[in-house]
Amino acid sequence: MWRDELEESDSEVEDNEEEEETIAAKHDGHEAEVFTNKLESLVARMQIDMSLSAVLTRIQVYHAAYVSRVAAIHTQTMAELQRCRDLQLQQETLQEKEGLPKHEEVEGVLKKYAEKILSQQAAAADLRKEELLQRLQEQQQQQQEQQQLLEQQQQEQERATMVAELRESYAQFSDALDTVLAEITECGDVALPEDTTEALNATLQLGSEALSGDADAEALQQSTARLTDGLAVLSHIREVIQTHRNSSRRDEQESEAAATLVSLAGDVPQATAELSCAKRRLEELTATHSSVMRLSGEFLATEDTELRGKLSYALSVVNKFHNDSDASNREKLHTLVSLLTGQRCAAGAQHVQVADPHSPVAMFVKEQLSSKLIALAHDKQVSSQAVYASLIVRLGSFDPLLLDLCVYQLYRTCPYLVPQVPQREEYETVEEYHRALGYRHKDGGEREALDSYLKRMGAASQLFGRLVCLDGDKPPTGQNTSTEQNLWSLGPQLGWRWLSRMLLCPVQSAVTCAVLHGFLSVAGALMVKVYGRQMHKMMDHFIERLLPLAEQTTREGGEADLASLKSLMTNYSHTRTFQPPPEGYRALL
Secondary structure (H helix, E strand, O other): OHHHHHHHHHHHHHHHHHHHHHHHHHHHHHHHHHHHHHHHHHHHHOOOOOOHHHHHHHHHHHHHHHHHHHHHHHHHHHHHHHHHHHHHHHHHHHHHHHOHHHHHHHHHHHHHHHHHHHHHHHHHHHHHHHHHHHHHHHHHHHHHHHHHHHHHHHHHHHHHHHHHHHHHHHHHHHHHHHHHHHHHHHHOOOOOOHHHHHHHHHHHHHHHHHHHOOOOHHHHHHHHHHHHHHHHHHHHHHHHHHHHHHHHHHHHHHHHHHHOOOEOOOOOHHHHHHHHHHHHHHHHHHHHHHHHHHHHHHHHHOOOHHHHHHHHHHHHHHHHOOOOOOHHHHHHHHHHHHHHOOOOEEEOOEEEOOOOOOOHHHHHHHHHHHHHHHHHHHHHOHHHHHHHHHHHHHHHHHOHHHHHHHHHHHHHHOHHHOOOOOOOOOOOOHHHHHHHHOOOEOOOOOEOOHHHHHHHHHHHHHHHHHHHHHHHOOOOOOOOHHHHHHHHHHOHHHHHHHHHHHHHOEOOOHHHHHHHHHHHHHHHHHHHHHHOHHHHHHHHHHHHHHHHHHHHHOOOOOHHHHHHHHHHHHHHHHHOOOOOOOOHHHHOO
């Protein structure tokens, strides 16, 4: 019913709109006709300017007025249409309100049906959710099982890798240990410390237990690391053994070379006699030193620590001499002379005196002083060598025994100054033989390097040359004549005898070059001055025969000393002289 009423209302509205459009069209046509008539009558009544520009202007004005009127009519028409539409909308609203009760009933039925559908869908969704959750849990459980299986397989693979690494390390360690033990057995004079042997055996046992048992990953890693460290230790031991082998091989080569050394004089009875004379002199000095050491030991065995302290303090001034010639050096010299001659001398804030020159106390002083003088002059303070050489001669002028002890210490430092070339005896060890040659050894028995040894030998021969040169100066006046006579046996004649005997000794390659260069660089000029043509002949003999032989026998490590000697000899060949000798006593006073 309400639908039929609504359709009738719509048809009425459409009819009204058609009538309104017809009326508007008629109204618009009538208005245009009236306006045109009025315009024509107005033109007829008025005298109008009919020029083209005026006509066009008026046409534009009229056209604007016409357009404005048409727009006003259109606006009025549209307002009427809007009023009709509003009326239609009100009617539709009223009709909807009249049919509302039935619409609510339909909506209620639809709502119940929708709620039922929603309930069914919610139940289905819950069921689906439970199924999805259960399936998700099953998937998670499967993933966990797979992860555990993968982890287990990975652990097994890692353990297998660790076992393989351990087995390889164990095999390497076992082989290396067998090799080291075989090399130690082959060397004969090498042995592992007991604690090292125990540690290596414990490492081997630990690796064996880890391989035989069901060890965990941590134990396998520890065993592998222990074996790796053990391999490093064995590698170091093998390096030590190889170094020892090389040293032994080098020692054997040196011994073989020493057994086949060639002298420039050959097998001449006179040469043997000269060398025997030098050897007897060394034996005399050795006996003197042994006697002094015995008496010095008696003093050291006493409990007079206070006197030993005073003497040591008084002797410490020997370390403080320097190259500057001033009153400080003379004051220190006076302290040492007073100590040697039985006079009172300062020992810090106190005084000390050695009255008996033959007592154990005096022997202690002389032995300590001679050892310090030679060590300082040739080793620790080479730059002050001239000062200490002068000091040795000055102190020796007051005490010949001290001079003999200094010469013994110098020969002990460098046996080539005797000269003699020690031969290895059957009962001697390698270390004992090297000590006889003048090598120094550390506490562990390691021998000093060759370059250090050659440097010390050269410095000792320089000191020997300085002592020889000091004969060119006059001793201080007012001293004992017999003492002076004993002292000047150090002069050029000693240097000449030494050079002559060096011609008779076997050439020791680098060592021979080092000692000859050290002596000639200091005392060569004095020897040329004193012996003239004889010295020239000796030098020519050295150049023609010794240098070629030294070049043939010089091994690795002695090239520098050979080059230095060749340079010195070349300069001598050009100038027929050497550099001037040191100043002797004047270096100290």
